[in-house]
Amino acid sequence: xxxxxxxxxxxxxxxxxxxxxxxxxxxxxxxxxxxxxxxxxxxxxxxxxxxxxxxxxxxxxxxxxxxxxxxxxxxxxxxxxxxxxxxxxxxxxxxxxxxxxxxxxxxxxxxxxxxxxxxxxxxxxxxxxxxxxxxxxxxxxxxxxxxxxxxxxxxxxxxxxxxxxxxxxxxxxxxxxxxxxxxxxxxxxxxxxxxxxxxxxxxxxxxxxxxxxxxxxxxxxxxxxxxxxxxxxxxxxxxxxxxxxxxxxxxxxxxxxxxxxxxxxxxxxxxxxxxxxxxxxxxxxxxxxx
Ligand code: GUN
Numbered sequence: 001x002x003x004x005x006x007x008x009x010x011x012x013x014x015x016x017x018x019x020x021x022x023x024x025x026x027x028x029x030x031x032x033x034x035x036x037x038x039x040x041x042x043x044x045x046x047x048x049x050x051x052x053x054x055x056x057x058x059x060x061x062x063x064x065x066x067x068x069x070x071x072x073x074x075x076x077x078x079x080x081x082x083x084x085x086x087x088x089x090x091x092x093x094x095x096x097x098x099x100x101x102x103x104x105x106x107x108x109x110x111x112x113x114x115x116x117x118x119x120x121x122x123x124x125x126x127x128x129x130x131x132x133x134x135x136x137x138x139x140x141x142x143x144x145x146x147x148x149x150x151x152x153x154x155x156x157x158x159x160x161x162x163x164x165x166x167x168x169x170x171x172x173x174x175x176x177x178x179x180x181x182x183x184x185x186x187x188x189x190x191x192x193x194x195x196x197x198x199x200x201x202x203x204x205x206x207x208x209x210x211x212x213x214x215x216x217x218x219x220x221x222x223x224x225x226x227x228x229x230x231x232x233x234x235x236x237x238x239x240x241x242x243x244x245x246x247x248x249x250x251x252x253x254x255x256x257x258x259x260x261x262x263x264x265x266x267x268x269x270x271x272x273x274x275x276x277x278x279x280x281x282x283x284x285x286x287x288x289x290x
Pocket of ligand 1: 168275
């Protein structure tokens, strides 16, 4: 079994971006600048955004964090988005999801200018992806493709099974894996909560992408020996042996599945850091497109 080390790969990519930024600055460009809006005090979201801001400093980007109260009105949040849309200093920005229930997430995402939408969530970017046109790719699926590429995992002609149909991971993942491109050309099956005989399907997979948000959902009996297993889940579970009383775990039963998989991503240290690297790549691209 090969461990697909997202943490080390993300650091490699960040160091490459850092060199790009130094070259840009020498050539008279300004530093790329990412902004992030976070609404409320969801501890997981705060941690993710904190990692994104920290990574900006690592690669030499400027960053701005806008922290808003969970009881902000939808219209006020749209005003904040519009300010970033019009702010010439900001190359790209994200609104960390999920948003509080009283806010229509789609309304907010659609208010972001597509050319500053470095998460790739705006319908223009999602539509371009589905048509195979250049766009900002959603960072998590793009990070998975990049990880497969850096580990030279052959995808052409393979059967990939994607568990989960979310608009930010599962659905764009199926598009990326099936497109006619390097680390694409898979035959893709997308599974979801209404899928029947799930294990029969996953056992046929050469590549399994687990993005369902249920701890240890994917068990060893669901995996074909030698399959590539990518775990997108980040679930916090109780663990009395830890000082905090909890720990992070993925959607895959790592201990058992790692014994039969050909390659597997750990949690933490797998897909999560790759998401950050791809967000930085998108921000660099946004700064060069202006
Ligand atoms: N919530 C979970 N993943 C993401 C992401 O990639 N971007 C944003 N904005 N919110 C998220």
